[in-house]
Amino acid sequence: MKKVIELSINGDLYEVLVSPNQTLLEVLRDQLGLMGTKRGCDLGACGACTVLINGEAYLSCIMLALDGVGKEIQTIEGLNQTKDLHPLQKAFVEVGGIQCGFCTPGMIMTAQAILNEPEKPTEDGIKRKMAGNLCRCTGYKKIVSAVMSAAEPAGEEV
């Protein structure tokens, strides 16, 4: 049975009518028009649909929309709070961590989840944690470099 729920996405509250069998990804893209989150494998194996749920990396294609109630959902659209690009986005552009761009939103959201963790990220840690995000252009080296360079200033502040 369909139900009206409230979802908190990028700091805004959205009221949406959803069926229990709708995934968060379907609601984000098809109902709310937030197309930044990509539909890749749709089976939780490629990471393209990564969003942040309370700051952690979740695969929105294998999460029910109903399960998002009461949680802080963040998508790529909500990453930069100013007109400028977010430091992670800047780093991806500057280092060249983008080829076709399809995997980029998922990559950046996973990277943000890694930066949200208390420990300073290491190159090895970034590689392990981002291994669930597939890039078919296979530009992994520059993606890891971009995350490392975005992590540096944060590390220096500590």
Place this chain on the structure above:
Amino acid sequence: MRLPKFSYFEPVSLEEAVSLLSQGGSAKILAGGTDLLVNMKHKIEVPSALVNIKKIEGLDYIRTHQGAVHIGVLTTLKKISQDPFLQEKIPALTQAAASVGSYHHQCMGTLGGNICQQNRCKFYNQSEWWRSTNGPCLKVGGKVCHVVAKQENCFSSYCGDVAPALLALESRVVVQTKNGTKDMALENLFSGKGLAPLALQSGELLKEIVIPEAVLNGRSSYAKFANRESIDFPIVGMALWLSPEKKEYRAAFTAVDRRPLRATSVENLLNQKDLTEDLIEEAGSLAAKEAQPVKTSLYSSAFKKKMMGILLRRALKETERGTQS
């Protein structure tokens, strides 16, 4: 890929969850969803209802009580893998949790969900379209098993990473039932049946895992061979626990049978003995006889058996080096 239709419930207590699960039909428990929802997208599991237990408070904890470690079933794999106390005392568990799927799966996936994951098989974990070319296998309502053509048996493999670690650590599980809770050895949670891998009655669900104090002073590790290190289920996985002082050994394998297996003959061979080259070699050869894997993945039975020996020998040697240093 749309999920099939189902009714949805969010109980706020274990009692309410038990009552919802006991109402008949084919209701399933939803926790992290990383296994169940993928299977539902493939239409290999089509439950009438999903009972989302994540709104039940007080099931997400790691604590010690009278020396034993108690972990709530809703504790995420990420939390377990990053817990400093567990990393120091029982690395087999943290290594196993860190080897599950990708980082995302570890953020979403729960301990209970990982233990209770569905068995796997190359004929089962496929899309509806793929399966239609072969006709349904026994596990999705067909009449024959495509791996081993015996009508009454499903040979799907249990492929969880965390269960072998917990088996080697001699863990117990607390199960919520209609009449309160019951405590059982983790080993008895697994039925050994491919069609229904868990020995739970309808309406029963896991509440917590208890790891006994006695294993906290040993050494342990989890090793996994998989296609890709980053995201795959194990082709063969093995957990080892040993106490150099007491000369006690526990080993458990995953992905080689319909349930995770304790390697009892290997344990019997090793117990009360010092590790020597010859003994490690002998244990490795014996490991291959602990299971009769069938070809549920792209890897042959012979390959899996060989890998069982290799993983065990490697783990024993690494532990021996640790002992000597």
